[in-house]
Amino acid sequence: MNATMAMTNVDLAQPALRAEGLGKTYGAVTVLSDVTLDIHPGEVHAIIGENGAGKSTLMKLLSGHVAPTAGRMLMAGSPAAFPDAAAAEAAGVVLVHQEILLAPDLTVAENLFLGRELTRGPMVDDRAMNRRTAEVLASIGAHCHPRDRVGSLPLAQRQLVQIARALLEPRTVVIFDEPTAVLANDEVAALLDVVRGLRARGAAVLYISHRLDEVEALADRVTVLRDGRMIGTWPAAGLTQRAMADLMVGRELGTLYPAKRTLPAVEPQLVIDALSVDHGAVEASLTLRPGEVLGIGGMIGSGRTELFEGLIGLRPSQAARITLGGHEVTHRSVHDWQAAGLVYLTEDRKGKGLLLDEPLATNLTLQALDSVHPGTRLDHAGEDRALDRAVETYDIRVRNRHLSAGQLSGGNQQKLLLAKVMLTDPAVVIIDEPTRGIDIGNKSQIYDFIDRLVRAGKAVIVISSELPELVGLSDRVLVMRGGRIVAELTGEAITEQNVVYAATSGEGHEAEPQGRAATTYA
Amino acid sequence: MTSVTTEIADAPRRIRWADMGPFIALALVVLIGTLINTNFATGTNIANVVTRSAFIAIIAVGATFVISSGCLDLSVGSMMAFVTGVMILTMNRLEPTMGSNAILVGAGFGLIVGALCGLLNGLIVTVGKIEPFIATLGTMGIFRALITWMSDGGSIPIERALRDPYRPVYFGNVLGIPLPVVVTLAVVVVGAFILYRTKYGRRCMAAGSNADVARFSGVSVAKVRTTAFVIQGLCVAIAAICYIPRLGAATPTTGQLWELQVITAVVIGGTLLRGGKGRIWGTVAGALILEVIANLMVLSNMVSEYLVAAVQGVIIILAMLAHRFIK
Numbered sequence: 001m002n003a004t005m006a007m008t009n010v011d012l013a014q015p016a017l018r019a020e021g022l023g024k025t026y027g028a029v030t031v032l033s034d035v036t037l038d039i040h041p042g043e044v045h046a047i048i049g050e051n052g053a054g055k056s057t058l059m060k061l062l063s064g065h066v067a068p069t070a071g072r073m074l075m076a077g078s079p080a081a082f083p084d085a086a087a088a089e090a091a092g093v094v095l096v097h098q099e100i101l102l103a104p105d106l107t108v109a110e111n112l113f114l115g116r117e118l119t120r121g122p123m124v125d126d127r128a129m130n131r132r133t134a135e136v137l138a139s140i141g142a143h144c145h146p147r148d149r150v151g152s153l154p155l156a157q158r159q160l161v162q163i164a165r166a167l168l169e170p171r172t173v174v175i176f177d178e179p180t181a182v183l184a185n186d187e188v189a190a191l192l193d194v195v196r197g198l199r200a201r202g203a204a205v206l207y208i209s210h211r212l213d214e215v216e217a218l219a220d221r222v223t224v225l226r227d228g229r230m231i232g233t234w235p236a237a238g239l240t241q242r243a244m245a246d247l248m249v250g251r252e253l254g255t256l257y258p259a260k261r262t263l264p265a266v267e268p269q270l271v272i273d274a275l276s277v278d279h280g281a282v283e284a285s286l287t288l289r290p291g292e293v294l295g296i297g298g299m300i301g302s303g304r305t306e307l308f309e310g311l312i313g314l315r316p317s318q319a320a321r322i323t324l325g326g327h328e329v330t331h332r333s334v335h336d337w338q339a340a341g342l343v344y345l346t347e348d349r350k351g352k353g354l355l356l357d358e359p360l361a362t363n364l365t366l367q368a369l370d371s372v373h374p375g376t377r378l379d380h381a382g383e384d385r386a387l388d389r390a391v392e393t394y395d396i397r398v399r400n401r402h403l404s405a406g407q408l409s410g411g412n413q414q415k416l417l418l419a420k421v422m423l424t425d426p427a428v429v430i431i432d433e434p435t436r437g438i439d440i441g442n443k444s445q446i447y448d449f450i451d452r453l454v455r456a457g458k459a460v461i462v463i464s465s466e467l468p469e470l471v472g473l474s475d476r477v478l479v480m481r482g483g484r485i486v487a488e489l490t491g492e493a494i495t496e497q498n499v500v501y502a503a504t505s506g507e508g509h510e511a512e513p514q515g516r517a518a519t520t521y522a
Numbered sequence: 523m524t525s526v527t528t529e530i531a532d533a534p535r536r537i538r539w540a541d542m543g544p545f546i547a548l549a550l551v552v553l554i555g556t557l558i559n560t561n562f563a564t565g566t567n568i569a570n571v572v573t574r575s576a577f578i579a580i581i582a583v584g585a586t587f588v589i590s591s592g593c594l595d596l597s598v599g600s601m602m603a604f605v606t607g608v609m610i611l612t613m614n615r616l617e618p619t620m621g622s623n624a625i626l627v628g629a630g631f632g633l634i635v636g637a638l639c640g641l642l643n644g645l646i647v648t649v650g651k652i653e654p655f656i657a658t659l660g661t662m663g664i665f666r667a668l669i670t671w672m673s674d675g676g677s678i679p680i681e682r683a684l685r686d687p688y689r690p691v692y693f694g695n696v697l698g699i700p701l702p703v704v705v706t707l708a709v710v711v712v713g714a715f716i717l718y719r720t721k722y723g724r725r726c727m728a729a730g731s732n733a734d735v736a737r738f739s740g741v742s743v744a745k746v747r748t749t750a751f752v753i754q755g756l757c758v759a760i761a762a763i764c765y766i767p768r769l770g771a772a773t774p775t776t777g778q779l780w781e782l783q784v785i786t787a788v789v790i791g792g793t794l795l796r797g798g799k800g801r802i803w804g805t806v807a808g809a810l811i812l813e814v815i816a817n818l819m820v821l822s823n824m825v826s827e828y829l830v831a832a833v834q835g836v837i838i839i840l841a842m843l844a845h846r847f848i849k
Contacts, residue, residue: 314737334740344738352734357798358727366728367739369721376720420739 014077016041016204017062017093017173023070024057032057033070035230037223039173039204044195046219046236047208050248050467050500053225055208059175062206063095064088075172092172098181100158102165104151109133111150112165136164140194156187163194174198175206180214181301192218210299212241212504224248245500249467256444257472258451264291267326269459270342270428272311274320280306281317282483288428288459293450295474296463297499303483304463305347308430312337312344325427338367343421347432347463349410353417356406360398361387363405363416368423390419395445411442418449429453430461435469447473467496479503543844544791544807551811555818562821569700573692575813576702577602577761578780582787582805583713584640584757587750589785589793590717590800592730593647593654595754598784600665601639602777605762607669607678608635610772614681622687633759639665640755644748662781670774677773685770692767702764706806709760714802716753723800726750730797786834787812790841811837 015038023033032054039045049055060066062073064082073080075091082088085095102111109130118125118132133146142160144153150161159179166174176195180188188211195218198205209215215222215236222239224231224247231247268287275284281303288294298304310317313332322329324340337343346352354363361383365372372386373379387401394415398408405413414435421429434450435443450473454460464470470477477494479487479502487502489495555562581598588595613628620627639661646657672678680688694701717723728736729746736743766772789795790811791804815837816830825833 333742334738335742338740346738348734351732352738355728355731355735355798358731362724362728366724366736366741369724373721376722378719378721378724 015039015074016076017080017206018074019058019062019071020074021071022058022061022068022073024061024066025069030228032061032225032228035071035225037230037233039206041172041202041204042199043220044199044205044207044218046215046222047206047225048210048212048215048222048244048248049225050210050465053248054228055225056177057228058225059095059177059206059208062088062173063093063175065095089169092170093175094166094169094171094173095175095177096163096166096179098177098179100155100162102150102158102162105149107147107149108137108144108153108161108164109146111161112136112146112168114165116168132168133164136168137161140164140167140197141190156183156190159183159187159191160194167198171203173204173206175208177208178210179207180209180211188214210504212244212501215244216241241505242497242501245497245504249496249500256440256468257447260475261291261451261454263289263475266290269325271321271323272319273322275307275311275317275322276319277303277306277310277315277317277483280310280315280483281480284480284483284485286478286485288461290427290457290459291454292459292475293454293473294459294461295470295477295494296461296480297467297470297477298480298503300465302480302503304480305432306483307480308344308432308461308463311430312342338424338426341425341427342430343367343424343426343428344430345417345421345432345434347436349413349417349436350406354405354413354420357404359402359404360396360408360416361401364390364420364423367420371425372423386423390416390423394419394449409438411438414438414442414446418446426458428459428461430463432463433465434462435464435466443469467499470499471496541792541801541804543841544801544804544811547790547841548807548811548814551814551818555814555821558824559818559821562818567817567821569703571813571817572810573700573702574817575809576700576706577765578783578787578812579706579806579809580709580757580761580764581754581780582784582791582809583709583802584754585784585788586713586791586793586800586802586805587717587726587753588654588747589788589795590730590797591726591747591750592733592797593747593750594658594785594795595643595751596655596658596781597639597643597662597665598754598758599777599780599782600662600669601636601755601758602762602765602780603669603772603774604665604672605632605636605639605759606766606772606776607672608632609759609762610678610680610766611672613684617681617684622684625684625688629763632762633756636755636757636759636762637752638755639758640752641748643755644751647751648744648748666774669772669776673772673774675774677771679771680766685767688767690767692764705760705764709757710802710806713753713757717800717802722746722749727798727800730794730799732798783809783812783834786838790838792845 018038020036022035024031035058037045047055047058057066061068064085064087080091082091082093103114106114112133113129118128130146137144137146140160140163142157142164144157144161150158153161179191183191192214195205195207207218219236221233222236222244223233224244226248266289269290270288272284272286276282284307286294296304306315309315311332312334314334324342329340350356355366364387365383372382384401390396391398396412396415396419398412405416408416434446450460450462462470462473471494474494477489477499478485479489479499481503489498561567581602585595585598609628609632612631613624616624616627643658643661646652646661647654650657691701696704717726725736725741725746728739728741729743733743787808788805791806791808792801793799793805812834815833819825819827819830819833
């Protein structure tokens with residue numbers, strides 16, 4: 001194999017990289033504590049955990065992107081500290097980022113050598129760089145040419161270019177951050193071969209993924225993180241995907257959640273048949289009944305948000321048929337849906353939900369301008385009354401009414417956002433991440449509010465990355481993976497383990513989609 | 523979680539000094555002018571300055587809408603020349619049959635042409651999804667070339683018979699107030715009403731403040747922005763109507779570089795260039811500041827009047843720096 005890939009002076013007894021009691025706190029918030037693990041040469045060590053378990057933080061600590069606040073690192077037995085990513089790379093530790101960080105208008109070779117161009121005299125030595133690039137590309141089985149423009153390559157090839165860039169210099173430790181998140185299934189297989197090749201050449205590989213099938217196929221050892229703590233390290237042999245899912249979750253439900261309701265047997269309020277959203281969801285079908293909380297689970301990037309943004313017309317989409325309250329919906333825009341009685345509450349409270357620089361009343365009435373202000377003129381007195389009512393109904397804690405939305409705490413912002421969409425008096429409410437980043441007290445209030453809504457006969461869809469929330473709130477859960485709805489859980493089957501298993505395991509395409517596939521598009 | 527309080531204190535709104543900035547700056551400039559030149563504070567000079575600032579002020583009111591909604595219009599100067607040319611040609615054509623009524627019909631036609639020019643800009647930006655800077659850079663070139671072509675590189679004069687009846691629109695007055703100033707006031711009052719007191723104004727600010735939030739709230743950002751461009755076109759046409767009797771002709775240099783003065787007036791008036799915050803009265807103050815400074819430089823001999831643009835450039839930079847430090 002390629003000479004530069006071969007690892008020199010490798011002591012097989014010593015771990016290539018070892019973390020001892022590694023931790024990171026931001027102010028009073030601990031995001032990762034007491035992680036001790038080692039990665040040996042010629043080993044693929046997988047890190048798994050739910051969203052927010054601390055996987056990304058751990059990688060950033062190990063690769064010098066973030067400085068740890070506790071613990072230490074050892075390389076081949078001697079202490080190592082990386083003040084920045086460049087220092088880590090000089091020591092032979094490199095992180096392959098999840099996002100493609102390449103300049104699309106430069107060639108493959110120019111990207112590989114960006115910032116470290118080979119020169120001959122005052123000139124860049126394109127010939128030498130192209131030759132080196134060709135060698136590295138060949139070593140990882142990439143089929144692109146050094147002179148190809150990166151922007152013209154398919155996503156999977158770009159991913160390989162990114163890996164080639166990381167492997168240009170000799171590396172002892174290669175860290176992959178969910179490298180398959182953007183890849184299709186056949187491309188995944190090729191990438192796993194690249195990782196196996198690295199291992200065969202003696203590299204120590206740290207592999208972060210939430211696709212448990214990949215972990216099972218690839219890893220020698222598996223470390224599980226949960227809520228910023230390390231749960232343990234196990235040999236991968238004998239660890240089933242089901243067992244991994246159990247380890248990732250392992251938590252009890254408290255009494256934070258309202259008691260489940262008995263569902264009336266009524267006609268569905270919302271029926272979606274084969275909705276496909278560009279770059280998001282594939283032929284998703286679902287039904288929603290009045291008085292029901294339908295949970296939507298799945299990992300970040302599984303198409304959950306895209307599906308519903310597509311539904312309300314904020315992304316290009318096609319559907320076989322959609323009905324609301326028995327009537328076919330033909331015009332799908334936020335405005336039309338709102339008039340028909342369906343609203344969507346975004347997960348991105350600060351970016352897409354509220355005008356942070358504007359006063360509370362302006363934010364509250366923005367979506368329901370026409371009903372709060374029946375004429376052309378703004379009715380400021382009516383707006384103030386609406387704000388008073390919202391503050392009381394949703395218990396929004398504000399000192400005075402002239403604050404801007406950005407001055408509220410996260411929990412109060414979320415309640416204001418809820419009040420804003422509820423002002424349109426909807427029959428169906430879709431809430432994306434109802435409690436992201438807010439404290440437990442506000443969470444509990446929002447859960448109670450959702451409970452009151454469905455008891456009053458409204459239908460609610462809750463999209464959530466927080467498994468306890470999804471399990472605690474939902475009467476029924478649909479799990480998405482790779483843009484498809486891959487599982488429907490009801491009753492006793494609604495458990496965190498089942499959601500994680502459906503969201504991460506098996507071939508999404510083989511799972512039976514809920515509802516039937518459409519043969520025609522509207 | 524028990525509710526602690528649901529009473530909202532209705533704390534008195536504090537005076538925001540940042541919002542007062544343009545008016546304080548205007549007062550300062552006027553004060554300095556009064557001190558350094560005895561001719562400055564005379565009634566005729568003040569009336570002259572205010573009247574001359576009318577065109578920029580009227581166009582800048584429209585620009586306040588465009589900029590508040592998160593766009594930019596570079597074509598206003600060229601559009602002004604084009605609309606002026608079209609109006610004069612229309613009036614001249616109608617004069618033999620209609621007499622001085624040709625002025626009214628021509629002005630009405632000018633308003634339609636202005637609105638259509640704005641609509642064109644708006645549609646290129648919203649339907650064509652082209653950056654406003656690029657879209658209006660394109661139409662700026664188109665309008666400028668059209669007036670040059672229409673005038674054959676020379677000028678388009680208005681018929682002699684129309685000059686006298688049209689003259690009062692620029693040189694006349696109501697109760698001693700020059701007519702262009704009255705028109706400016708009317709445009710400003712209507713503009714302020716629309717921006718601050720109507721649902722459209724609210725949507726305009728929302729689109730400029732955060733287009734995603736507006737979209738997720740069911741606001742048609744495209745419709746809001748297109749409307750803002752149409753308002754801009756109407757303002758340009760109103761300015762053109764007042765402008766024709768002043769020189770009695772349209773030339774290829776009519777309104778040249780006005781877009782820069784307009785944007786300067788809007789920005790030093792406190793409107794955010796990135797959108798979301800529009801200050802109509804501040805815009806007027808901005809237009810006045812520019813004109814007062816130009817006037818002072820012509821009146822006094824301390825600085826050459828060839829440096830007017832340089833001083834205006836310094837003003838816009840100082841205004842932005844002041845804005846940053848007050849914040």
